[in-house]
Amino acid sequence: MVRPENRPRSRILVVKVIASQIRKGNIVDLDGKLYVVLNAESFHPGKGTPTTQIDMRRISDGVKTQQRYKTTDQVERAHVEDHEFSYLYQDGDGFHFMNQENYEQLQVPADVVGDYAPYLQEGMIVSLAIHEGIAVSMEIPQKVTLEITDTEPVVKGQTASGSFKPAMLSNGVRTMVPTHIVTGTRVVVNTADGSYVERAKD
Structure with missing residues (x-):
């Protein structure tokens, strides 16, 4: 365990940004309390004012909250080390x-x-x-290399570029891969959504 006196202290710098610039993982300061952003989504209705909805969790006690701002409202973003x-x-x-x-x-x-x-x-x-x-x-890194543990076999005549088929990655995540990819192939995927990027070079 890390003893309190040895814990890295964080220097917090707070800057004002507009609500539409807030992203998942950002830290915001609301009334002197820090919240981590779980999700931020902007809405642009045909009529009316564009808004940004931010789902947050208070760092001190884990309480979740949801705030809606005009996209141009000022929000205090805290920079943590x-x-x-x-x-x-x-x-x-x-x-x-x-x-x-x-x-x-x-x-x-x-x-x-x-x-x-x-x-x-x-x-x-x-x-x-x-x-x-x-x-x-x-x-975490934007891309990782994983092995395909299960996918449909290649069918002759299905090698057209642009066609995809379902596959299971070695970490248990389902994804879609090109039809020429077979079980046992190592592939590069995006960590944000598990989408296929390319066949691994190694």
């Missing part, structure tokens, strides 16, 4: 990472890891936003 960590393992307590600077380990709860969980690989370098020694948001 980012540190590089390497992924170690997952257990019943959460996900464990090691700080690349001082080799201290940090436990990160599942709700911070979120949809990225299936893409974590041992030794993967991620960026964790740290506030008061606690990870509040995470960014």
